[in-house]
Amino acid sequence: MAEENETAGAEAPPPKSKKKLIVIVGAVLGLAALGGGGWYYKQHTAKMTKKVEPVVQEEPFLVDIPTVISNLDSSSGRPMFVKISAKLQVRGTTSQQVTAMMPEIQNIFQSYLHESSQADLGGNGIYRLREALLDRIAVQLAPIEVRDLLFTEFLIQ
Structure with missing residues (x-):
């Protein structure tokens, strides 16, 4: 019978100290997983909120248009060139x-000037040129509000 008591003791449940150890280790691992998940979430939401929106200027401001040199339509066969420097007054956007969109603006200048002749630009032709370019640029840059087109240099050769 003594042997039976010894074999019965071997089949008995493990002592409480091992159960406590397993529970404590599980709790520590669970807390570590929660802490790591919280840290990961905090790091990634911080990056998303750091995204800086450009500040839209509500006051009108001027943007320089690079100098445009274009050949005019000439029926005489002699090349005629025009050199224009201008500024564009816009509102409700950023300078960047x-x-x-500057390549599109320069394309508008080039295509319109290439179709014009020297006679078209004489007299009130500069005013008509300004109005035509302003209308085309306003359509191209919509929804940006284009207020004015100012010529700073205008040379026909």
């Missing part, structure tokens, strides 16, 4: 957004 307008600068990003």
Whole structure:
């Protein structure tokens, strides 16, 4: 019978100290997982909130248009050139957004000037040129409000 008591003791449940150890280790691992998940969430939401929006200027401001040199339509066969420097007055955007659209603005200048002749630009022709370019640029840059087009240099050769 003594042997039976010894074998019965071997089949008995493990002592409480091992159960406590397993529970404590599980709790520590659970807390570590929650802490790591919280830290990961905090780091990634911080990056998303750090995204800086460009500040839209509500006051009108001027943007320089690079000098445009274009040949005019000439029926005589002699090349005629025009050199124009201008500024564009815009509102409700940032300078970087307008600068990003500068190739389109220069294309509008080039295509319109290439179709014009020297006679078209004489007299009130500069005013008509300004109005035509202003209308085309306003359509191209919409929804940006284009207020004015100011010529700073205008040379026909």
